[in-house]
Amino acid sequence: MMRFTTLFQTILLVCTARSSFSGTLSCCRNAKDSIQIRTIDVKQHGVVGDGQHDDTATMRRVLQSLDGALHDDMSSCCCHKLHVIIPKDVVVLSYPLNITSCTILQIDGVLLAMPSTEHWPILPPVNIYGNSEDTYHGARIINQYHPFVYAAHASHIRITGQGTIHGNGHFWWQMFQNASVPLQLGGRPNLIQTLDCNDVEIDSITLVDSAFWTVHPMLSRNVHIHHVIIRAPMYAPNVDGIDPDSCHNVMIEHNDVACGDDHIAIKAGLCGLSNDRNSINNCMDKEWEHSRSVPTRNVTVRHNVFRTGMGVAVGSESSGGIQDVHVYNNTIGVCQSGHDDPQKSCGWGPALHLKTTITRSGSIQNVYFENNTVYNNSMFILVETNYHGENRPQIPDRYPKTLVKGIYFRNNRAIGTATAAIFRCDALDPCHEIHVVNNYIANSRNDDPWGCEYIQSYHVENNVPEGLDDCMAASMNGTASNVVTKVNSSKKLWLQHPPLQKEERMAAIAHK
Template identity: 30%
Template sequence: MELRQNHTRIKVINIILALFTVILTDSRNSVSGRKVDHYKEYNFEYSSTSCRAHSATLTDFGGVGDGKTLNTKAFKDAICYLSQFESDGGSILFVPPGKWLTGSFNITSDHFTLFLHQDAVLLASQDENDWAVIKPLPSYGRGRDTEGGRYISLIFGTNLTDIVITGDNGTIDGQGQTWWDKFHKGELQYTRPYLIEILYSENIQISNLTLVNSPSWNIHPTYSSNVIVQGITITAPVTSPNTDGINPDSCTNVRIEDCFIVSGDDCVAIKSGWDEYGITFGMPTKQVFIKRLTCISPTSATIALGSEMSGGIEDVRAEDILAINTESGVRIKTAVGRGGYVKDIYVKGMILKTMKYVFWMTGNYGSHPDNNYDPNALPVIQNINYRDVAAENVTIAAHLEGIQGDPFTGICISNVTIEMAQKANKLPWNCTDISGISSDVTPQPCDLLPDQGEGYTSVCNFPTERIPIDEVEVQTCACKTKVLTRNVY
């Protein structure tokens, strides 16, 4: 009897254990696939002209960094939310590691910082529907690629104060191949977008980022003042069309420093409007300092002035420049109908390796927005100074072509050594409609630049007074933020 009772107890216990196992298994199955929220904390420092009091992360607004989910709305919502802090210490939007596909989005808040983690990649959408079409710039009258409007830039802003776009060398990938193909096939309805464009703004910093494969120009500050572009790496295939690196346009007080650019067009191009539109708008680019620039661009210039320069360009300084396998060192591009001026240009300390030209100026760069330009609008090119240049494997030392009846004047070239390539042109200097002087230049310049004798550099002196943007210093800022992550159990 007792044995039978014990046997019954054991069966009951086994049944209870089995039921418990089933209940436990069902409980586990019921939470299988459940998303559990976790937060990863990021503490980082960054160099900035302004520190911020408030922060948020893109994932707080539904951002998904899988390279497939479109994050345009997440960027817009995040910036809209952070705008409430623009008068309360400003804000920073942190983009964490991941691949963040997005269409164009606008910065709409003052005192705002966009920060990309070193493992964050912004992927520009290749769907044209994700890019709004906006009016041409008033100083251009039309788009650069086509008549009429243009696609808005990936990161765009207007009428802003104190904007910082920076990172820990995070990446912005324009995924430009489809745009380049449409350009070559003549299939573009509007001008291609740029990666970053800020208009009518002041106190802008763009720094410590890698920009790759832009559909067209990479960085385009326009109608703005107090602009710093620092520590930027820009790369695109050297055959890609119009992938200019940094193009300050009708801007005052610009500092470009410590940048590395591989491009299908000019590494730095300084502009101020196109023909009659630029003349009417009348906003020059002035007080620009370019320092420690490295450039590779086999078909274009290290630094270009123009060709759109109808609002005027003045007081541009460049030093410590390295160019490798680049078409020209410094190029001035203008034409009849441009009007405007390029004056007070100072360049020193260039090292050039494998170049077609060292110096190139032309008054015959005849691209026009339309046929309404004034043929009597002649540009003024004067006081152009180059010194302390060493170049090797050069095909043509200089091509200096002014305009008949409108010569380029005040050209000064000193302390320049150019080693010509084995298959160099027999005539290393080609000069027409220019005037100026030279000193201690090899090979000997053309007769229109008479040699003043060794050591004569007083006219070619580099300015010693600082421009206002040189007084602006960056500081070390700290940020602490949490990033939402989800794990599946």
């Protein structure tokens, strides 16, 4: 029933995205009128387009040229739309740009980010972080540089075309590596970000060398990202591919991604305490309560090819809660010749990754990894609930811990160099209902590729090589009774350990 519901939601989402940009919408004030589209070729409206001249002012004027009075603000419809075209062979050099409601930005040439911070705006943090997302070598940086292409509080926007958005990432990466002064003022910018937007479509475009996260929908709804090519070199610092963050109804499909970090990172804001972010939002503060009501929900990642990079991650920012995520039919860790490096580069790190820290609160529930094929990542599966929390402060009493429950790995294959599957939860907050069924590791480096810690309840079946059942059964050993209780749930055999008592949890922490 859950998969049927998700399929229905998927179909609805795709139809919604398509209907936003075609046809006649009956909710316009005059239902008899067809949608009016104003098309602007930027080359014919003052853009120089030689890649040397600063075209920022002209581009901003063009993107704001749709008369606000023409937009029916009383509805969610677009009776009038702006269609801005950067034609082929035109290179527009610019500082950051804003997109408003009912806008199609079609890039058939190149939109190139200015390699300078001199006139680059800086924005305050979004409330679900309370900090820059870019921590700058662990320092607390409050503000963040304006995303290169940005939409805030907008609806019915589309970024498309056969061209390229180029972030000039090397300029920012060098500053990051050298701890340069400009990055003490703000974190690096996202290439594309939507904030509090409805009905967003990003398709067909090529996105190259983002300074930081490449595509970052935040607090947005009905987001469709498809047939996009993303490129950044191996180990480009923190350069993720697509990061939906506190969003509802997201479809990510048919994309081709090679980047420096996570191909996909599904996030939900950040509060909590850790060794390098100990002054951000406290999950016990009342100011954070509203943000908890904005989880990430109903995300589908399917039919993508992931090359250089770290696979699909859920987390680590998960404080608002993440639920109902389906990751299926993806190909991960495909080797390629890097676009900047003549040497072959492949996937690295864990291909299927759930990461959080128990001090971040929130929950991660109903996450499905199914029918994915992994080639050359260095790890197959990793579940970890103490991510970057080795020196975390002591957790206060009554602190809302992170719940990890209902995580499914089914019919996934590791047929290249990916050699291990690790399920590493925490003595203070074990994981629950971990399902691992029909998964296959072809080239294990040892006889036992499985690793397990503090799995409270689980269901494992028909995994190759054998040994995961014993691994799960022993995951609580040394901290609680070795007795394993069999529980029959929904006609499936569950194995459930008795819960740890407080003294046992503290003893386990001391032992670690």
